[in-house]
């Protein structure tokens with residue numbers, strides 16, 4: 001039986017975990033509290049996708065005090081190496097003698113194995129099946145069952161709902177704090193996805209540029225049904241440094257695809273037709289892309305939103321205005337860029353959070369998706 005101190009620590013671990021909501025998906029939020037003689041000696045959370053696991057942070061915080069301690073974790077510790085890990089080995093190496101878990105990991109790569117491994121090494125294991133921890137895991141379970149990556153849609157928008165100038169020209173809407181945040185997000189992703197029109201109009205580099213090192217190898221993914229990407233676009237000429245994938249229809253020109261491939265670009269194909277976009281996403285998922293950020297443009301954002309393929313939305317609300325002739329941020333929609341609450345309801349968001357980032361406001365929320 002877990003003790004009342006352990007149960008309180010589990011509650012604390014769950015709260016620590018929840019602070020990372022929005023940053024770890026499709027993976028779960030996980031929190032860990034280390035107790036020694038009923039005193040907290042270390043805490044940690046899985047703070048972002050691809051980053052260190054909760055146990056690793058807690059062990060680092062506890063240092064030598066981890067020896068002889070009890071690890072209270074919202075999720076069963078992982079048993080094999082993924083992007084990081086395995087946490088079981090780290091717990092054993094640090095001398096943890098007891099582990100209390102809030103929920104078993106539904107990931108078939110781990111489910112139950114961590115607990116078996118710990119028990120086999122003489123560690124006492126308690127499973128609580130805590131409703132709060134199970135809730136964290138349920139979201140993860142649904143994400144595991146989905147045949148596509150987790151999709152975060154992000155855009156910057158003027159007060160009057162615009163994303164670009166009247167002729168589609170780029171306007172710098174966001175200030176440096178907001179841009180720094182975007183680069184921080186980009187480092188914890190598998191892919192940045194844009195429509196070909198964004199490549200044609202802006203020729204962006206789509207890399208993560210910031211002070212912190214990237215957590216994942218970043219892929220630049222362009223939805224380009226007919227392979228219209230210019231051959232000298234920056235994403236093409238730098239494909240040897242940062243991978244670029246063009247997603248085309250199966251009837252797109254083969255010679256052109258071959259030219260791109262010679263330049264080091266990967267061309268993925270999906271059958272033309274109504275399910276082209278879901279099929280592209282399924283292909284990406286099979287290519288180990290778990291988390292993507294869709295960064296535009298207006299038609300690509302509209303296509304994802306209309307198809308119910310967006311899990312999370314992040315909008316950077318600018319104080320600038322672009323005028324009535326500007327390009328609407330989401331094609332075919334007039335969105336209120338000056339009213340976060342109205343915007344959240346227009347986009348059908350729940351679990352909405354706002355944050356001031358310098359001169360901009362960040363609005364984040366989740367969308368209910370049909371699985």
Ligand code: AOF
Pocket residue numbers: 027028029030031045046050051052053054055075076077078081082083084085087105107110
């Ligand atoms: C843990 N502690 O804090 C988390 C776990 O891709 P990776 O390496 O980040 O591994 C992700 C898998 O590990 C994820 O699918 C889930 O099964 C588990 N998450 N496990 O021991 C943690 N976040």
Ligand code: ZN
Pocket residue numbers: 053054055077078079084085086087088
């Ligand atoms: Zn782990």
